[in-house]
Amino acid sequence: MLYQDEHIVAIDKPPGLLVHRSPIDKKETRFAVQTLRDQLGKHVFPAHRLDRPTSGVLLFTFDGKTAAKLGEQMMSKRVYKEYHAIVRGFMYGCGMVDYPLKYRFDKIADKHRRQQQAPQPASTFYQVRKRFELPYAVGKYQSARYSLITLNPTTGRKHQLRRHLVHLRHPIIGDTTHGDGKQNKFVQREFNFHNLALSCTQMGFYHPVSGKWMTVSANMHTNMVNTLNRWREYEL
Structure with missing residues (x-):
């Protein structure tokens, strides 16, 4: 439990856990x-979603009205979200990806969803924290x-x-849907990394009842932390 x-209640969702029952995996x-x-002995309502392979801060409320208030904040872009990710290749500095995304329909989960053709506006800020170069040949590259x-x-x-990271040609490690298969197999084999290298590490929002700004934080999931620790000697 984070808060x-x-x-409201916030937890640190582990990778691989679905938020709620889904036709994706019956x-x-x-x-x-x-x-x-x-665990709490009462009903909870998810205020937002995290993809199944993504770990980190997940926020719930104890009634639907409060969940709706948080949902309104998210729709109006008043909620701050921060993620940590490990990506392929060297990135530099900081920047913004402003690249519209077309909704990708899942044959099972989205079978009742209205087919939308027009790409939806989407933007993401990024900042590079560390870079690593490992002395391993992966694919056509002499180092990882x-x-x-x-x-x-x-x-x-x-x-x-x-x-967005695929659009920048720096896919997130462990992404089996959009990522680099050779890199994913390499980190599995050499570093026993079997998750998506993406964690929601912070959420900031206005408390739906008190109105006060609050921040909930979590660490990157253990598999990411352990792998980064093993890469310390290769940090540039």
């Missing part, structure tokens, strides 16, 4: 909503290069961060 009061029996409800970056999305499109 709890009588109106056999799955563990969900963040159900687990938290059983990676960057640790922070990401601040101002919109919330499906797979936005993953798709």
Whole structure:
């Protein structure tokens, strides 16, 4: 538990956990909503979503009205979100990706969703924190290069961060949908890294009842931290 009061509760979602029951995996029996409800002994309402492979700050409320208030903040871009990601290649400095994204429909999860053709506006700020060069040949490259970056999305499109990094040609490590298969296999084999290297490490928002600005933070998930620790000697 990262934070709890009588109106909201925030947890550190592990990678691989679905937020709620989904047709994407009908056999799955563990969900963040159900687990938290059983732990607290009361109903909870997710105020936002994290993709299944993404870890980090996940916010819930104890009633639908409060969840709706937080949802309104997110729609009006008043919520601050920060993610940490490990990506392929060297990135430099900071910048913004302003690249509209077309909604990608899932045959199962989105079968009842209205087909939208026009790309939706999407923007993400990024800043490079560290760079690493490992003495391993991967694919056509003689060394393995990676960057640790922070990401601040101002919109919330499906797979936005993953798709924006692919647009920059720096896919997130462990992304099996949009990423680099050779790099993913390399970090699995050499560093036992089997997750998506993406964690929501901070959320800032106005408390839906008190109106006060508050921030909830979490660490990168353990698999990311352990891998980065093993790369210390290769940091530039």
